[in-house]
Amino acid sequence: MIELSDVRKVFPARRGAGEVIALDGVSISVARGEFAGVVGPSGSGKSTLARLVNLLERPTSGTVTVDGRVLTDLDDTGVREARRSIGMIFQHFNLLDSRTAAGNVEHPLELAGVGRTERRRRVADLLDLVGLADRHAARPGQLSGGQKQRVAIARALAARPSVLLCDEATSALDPASTAGVLDLLRQVRAELGLTVLLITHEMSVVRAVCDSAVLMSAGRVVDGGPLTEVLARPDSALAAQLVPAPAAPETAAGALVQVTVTDASPQGVVLQTLAGELGLSVEVVGGSVETVAGRRFGRLLLRVEGDDGRLDPALARLRNAGALVERTVAGDPRPEAAAEDEPPAGQEPPAAEEPIVQRFADAPDVQR
């Protein structure tokens, strides 16, 4: 459905700033109906990536294909036409303050030349869909952040798109509103059969809604795939961010064993083997189990004491049987810092944060 192939985006040097390579040979592919995430620290190029999909930014090289159409081959008229089938929502909502909630949802329909009666009907349906039928006459300034994003979602869906782009759509929301908006996104994806590309720096968002994700760093895709597959790879950089490995204790007697828990390889058999069969003393010293993409996933750190040389062969045997276990070292430095605490990512390339508040009546004084 969305196909980016060897896409490069270079922002030319400007006064005081050198050339910026925002994307450096990125290829991603999102299947029809998939809920795909793009994660990475700010400045990694993920927002630029979202804006390439509807050609708000034209790639320096490479091709962008959406729903079988090669957008990079289209002229301006063709691109405008194609954008109607790609909805987009933003971190700062970008609703028009001069319009009501209903007026904002109506905007894309007006631009598409939809007739008045049909517009009214569609707007009512959409506001109903996002649960804001009673706030149709409210101005954006009278709505909460979560409500604004709901209006923005209704607006993005107005022209019946097949793709929805979410650029940090929950980054300006509190946790409760975030959960509400994510629920809504999941619901409209299911009801309308949308393909969703979600840009975020919040791992919890990816865990909650995505089927697949890619991890970006310095303009490149460094890891990615379906979450269930990514999480089953113990060495995956993306998995390490999605479900951070428990920190090993500084000093530990005995051997440390890390167990990756998935639906396919539950921890029970490992505990059973180590504690039961070998009769070792097994203690859980750290770990977490999360639900990711609707499945159970986690990492456990076990301290095993009383090893008499049978531990390594037993672990090898478990690995052969499909369990994800490995020995780890005490005080093992964890290179992967969780990206979760990072401040909401601004737009890359460096653009000053625009004011959210519409200013008025502040024209400069008479200058003569």
Place this chain on the structure above:
Amino acid sequence: MNDWSRIAPQLLDATGETLYMVGVATVLTVLLGVPLGVLLTVTAPGALAPHPVLNRLLGLVVNLGRSLPFIILLVLVAPVTRGIVGTTIGSTATIVPLTIGAVPFLARLVETSLREVAHGKVEATLAMGARRRDVVRTVLLPEALPSLVAGVTVTVVALISYSAMAGAIGGGGLGDFAIRYGYQQFRTDITLVTVVLLLVVVQLLQWAGDRWARRLATH
């Protein structure tokens, strides 16, 4: 000096002339200045339709118009005025220099207002498949409307002060009146009355403009 019964009707006429000049000039200034301000905004680097050469050219013209003292402009555009109106004397003739003086002024204010519109709104509208003219029509102008109204109010007040200046070279209106009666006949009381009248007109307009802008911003 009990000639107020003679002067009062003339004062009323002069006020009417001022309102007429400023009114017509305001309409013309809005018709010309708003499009010029839009062009200045959208042709800027990184804006909707970047066009550096046109942008710099327009900027030059606007700056030229704004840097000329109005009294010089009055004299300078006299041939143009004669070409359009047929004379350079009287309130109708004064409308020409008033408009020429105010258009660049308003254009800059419009540019400032439009630039205040968050770029994200423009981007969101482009993402809907809007044409650039749709963005100007449905986003830039409506979103900036309260600020545009404030800008027009400031321009109207500037026009009143210009129109009084035009009185110095026979332009009609309150300025003309103040010079002919107040200054040339040493009637300080008449000067004071015209000043008060101008003040009242300006206050009323500013008040109405502010009210309108506020209503637009909060409705």
